[in-house]
Amino acid sequence: MTPPAIRLFNTMTMQKELLQPAIPGEVGVYVCGPTVYSYIHIGNARTFTSFDVVVRYLRHRGLKVRYVRNFTDVDDKIIKAAAETGEAPVELAARYVEIFREDTRALHLLEPDFSPRVSDHLPEIIAIIQKLVDKGHAYASQGDVYFSVSSDADYAKLSKRNLDELCVGERVQPGEQKREPLDFALWKAAKPGEPAWESPWGPGRPGWHIECSAMSAKYLGETFDIHGGALDLIFPHHENEIAQSESANGVTFARYWMHCGFLDLEGAKMSKSLGNVVRLRDALTKVDPEALRFFFLATHYRHPLSFSDKALADAETRMEYFYETLRKVDERISGKDFGKGPLHGDPQRFFTEFESAMDDDFNTAGGLGALSGLFGMMNELTDKPPVKDKALVGRTLQALREDVRRVSGVLGLFEDAPDAWLLRRRERAVRERGIDVAEVERLLGERTAARAAKDFAAADRVRGELKQKGVEIMDTPAGTTWKVAPLQG
């Protein structure tokens, strides 16, 4: 099998490059996970969804992926949050790890192969700090240990920053024991009451950045293929990881750097100070998880994405179309044998087109475009078959449905049973709009009776009444069904 020609944008070189894993056929992926001191927000969700698809697609292309996403469970923010709730920091962190798992499961995110936590990797962290001290890249100072940025000749190569410019900003805080402003903490001496571990420099805890250097090396090796995160991690987080790892190990750290763009709230930045942070958990009470995924994937991962009710509503409308189609198709083909033989038209072309888009830097938006053709063909074959041969149509439908399954595996979309998804969506809409289902059923019964009596005026009156309540009805050969009408505007 020839290796897949996947190209990806590497932040280090600022270019799209052909993915050539260090070990052919195997890919190590490290994604910076959450600092578990709170609920994750929809921006986090976008980033993790993007990398979820990256991993799924690499696997789809036959690569053996080792996927690592850490939990930072030792951190200043956690200590602060714990002080507020009265919990022990480790307990609070563990609680939010579970919450993170629940939230991401709802979004259909894959569980990584490894989800290492800082608190389980103190020996590895201390070892790499010691290595840096021994090599002269770090120095201890009153219980703290700092990385010496001036000891690293190519510091800032990822963010392409000018060191002189960086030095201009005043960075030495009173009370810090740094030699130079840019130096950053690898180890922080414990203050009374803070969680602390024993170390050669006294009791303390790891600084931010070092855990990723230590844990990525443990699970993926000193050199690995893809390191991902959102844009804001480029500096200082990823820059510092590179400095630590490459200074300690003397080899290239990550070979490809992928960074996801930001999600904003209709142009406004989501920030805690503005109080406009939208939690994933809260968003999922208003929008279907798959619709949210669709919304994320409809824009390229490196581009900015604007979160709005309108955009979410569009995504749901689209998901409904997809699931309505799948329901019809499943009804038509499930459990049937259409024999072997040729297919109608060229149904494979859509999936090929999908893969081409995905090969080009995981262009999910382009890939979704190909799906339009695929779903269009399924609807055409189901509702208005251009050929009479039922077996031919059935076989083609089966082939298309199989491609949808393959797309599901990659995008994490259409994973539910169509009926279940459609019903769930209706139930949520019913709740939101305060629709009385029993009354809807009663009116539907009245209308069915009126129609049977050919009293169409009465039937239309009932339709109008339901429409007022936000209910749209559909007459099908199997009887009348209904759904909640889309909101206008």
Place this chain on the structure above:
RNA sequence: GGCGCCAUAGCCAAGUGGUAAGGCAAAGGUCUGCAAAACCUUCAUUCCCCGGUUCGAAUCCGGGUGGCGCCUCCA
């Protein structure tokens, strides 16, 4: 100030040298007792502006204009 990104129809959004995907919305049609859904058709001679390179540019280069991000914790 430094580093970097973005600008495509009413809206969302692909496309990075070969003559503008896809979606939402809208309009017409087929189907329907009427609808809904589905399907078909229409909907950017043009890609923020001005120059340049080229046989050819939304795509490359230069200069503007307008948004945005990072440079401090941040996905």
